[in-house]
Amino acid sequence: MCRPRARSRPACLDADVESVTRWLLTKCFGRPSGPLGRLGGRLMARGNAATERHVVALAAPAEDDVVLVVGPGPGIGLAAAAERSAHVVGVDPSEVMRAMARRRCAPLIARGRLRLSPGTAARTGQPDSSADVVISVNNLQLWPDVPAALAELHRVLRPGGRLLLSVHERFLPTDLPTLADTVRAAGFPSVRTWTWQPPTRMASRAAQLEAVRSR
Numbered sequence: 001m002c003r004p005r006a007r008s009r010p011a012c013l014d015a016d017v018e019s020v021t022r023w024l025l026t027k028c029f030g031r032p033s034g035p036l037g038r039l040g041g042r043l044m045a046r047g048n049a050a051t052e053r054h055v056v057a058l059a060a061p062a063e064d065d066v067v068l069v070v071g072p073g074p075g076i077g078l079a080a081a082a083e084r085s086a087h088v089v090g091v092d093p094s095e096v097m098r099a100m101a102r103r104r105c106a107p108l109i110a111r112g113r114l115r116l117s118p119g120t121a122a123r124t125g126q127p128d129s130s131a132d133v134v135i136s137v138n139n140l141q142l143w144p145d146v147p148a149a150l151a152e153l154h155r156v157l158r159p160g161g162r163l164l165l166s167v168h169e170r171f172l173p174t175d176l177p178t179l180a181d182t183v184r185a186a187g188f189p190s191v192r193t194w195t196w197q198p199p200t201r202m203a204s205r206a207a208q209l210e211a212v213r214s215r
Contacts, residue, residue, distance in 0.1 A: 050198040051206050052077030052137045055166050058210070061085040065132040068156060070121045071139035075101030081135065082114040089126065091119030121149035126156045134163045138206075141171040150186035159215040163188065169195060169207040176207050183211050190214075 056077055061067045065085045072078040072090040078101055082088040088108075092098050098116050108114040119125045121136065121143050134153050143149045153163055163183070172179065176193040183191050188211035196206045 048073065048138050048203065049076045050200045050203055051166055051196075053080050054196065054198070055135055055137050055164050055208070056080040056084065058208075059133050059135055059162065059164050061133050066130060067133045067135065068124065068126060068131040068153075070119075070124065070134065070136040070153070071097075071142075072101055072116075073097050073139075075104040077135065077137055078114065078116075079105050079108060082108040085133075086113045088114045089131075090114065090116045091124050091126070092116070093118060093120050122152050124152055124156055128155055129158045129161075131156050132158055132161050134161070136164070137166045138168055138171075140165055140167045141173055146173065147182060147186060150183055150188075154187045154213055157213045159213055161213045163209075163211040163213070165209045165211075166196075166206045167208075169205045172207045176209070179207075179209060183209065188213055 053076070057080075059067070059081075061081060061084050063084070063086055066087040067081045067085045067089070069078050069081055069088065069090045071092055073092065074097060075090070078088065078090045082105060090098075090101060092101070095118075098118070101116055102109065105114050105116075109116075117125055121139070122145060134157055136153075140146065140149075157163065174182075176195075180191045180193050190212040191209065192211075193207070193209045196208055198204075198206060
C-alpha cells in the first residue's frame, strides 16, 4: 500500500506565522496597545502577581525610600511598593499599561505615594542618584540594549542603592552567571543570583538578581 507523500509547508507560510506571532506578542506584552494590550495586561496581572509581590517583599523598602519600578505593567507590584514606601515612581512606555496601573493604584496616587511617567529601562527620565531601590519584574527580556539599561539604572540609584531584577527563566536572554557579569560591568560590585518558583500555576520559575551600587 502506497502512502501519500507528506507535504511540506512553504517557508513563506512559516515566516508569516512567525511574523504574526511576534506582532501579537508585542501588542499584548512587549509594547501593549489597544484591546490586545488590555488583554495582555489582564493576563500579566494574574500571571505576574505573586512574583511582583515577592520581589517587593525582598526589596523591603522603608517608608522614606524612593522606589523606581521599571515596566510596572498593570500595577500589581507598583501598588505593593507604594503600600510600603511613600515615594514610588513607575515608568512604562505603554499608555495602556499606565492607564491600567492608574486605575488600580488610584487611591495611592491620590494620597501622593505614587506617580507614573512614560519611560523605559534605558531612559527612565529620573534624576541622577534619586532612587534607593529599583525594581524590574518580567521585562528585562524586552530591553533592546541590556548594558545601556543597566547603566541607566546605575545612574539613577544612590550610592548603596539596590537593584532587584526578576524574569521568567525561560525568557532570560542569557544565563544567570553571564547576566551577573553584565550587571557588575555596569558598576554594581555586589551581585547575587538565584531562582524562585512562584506558588501559582500560571507563573513559571523566575530567575532573580539583586545588586548593590557601590558607595
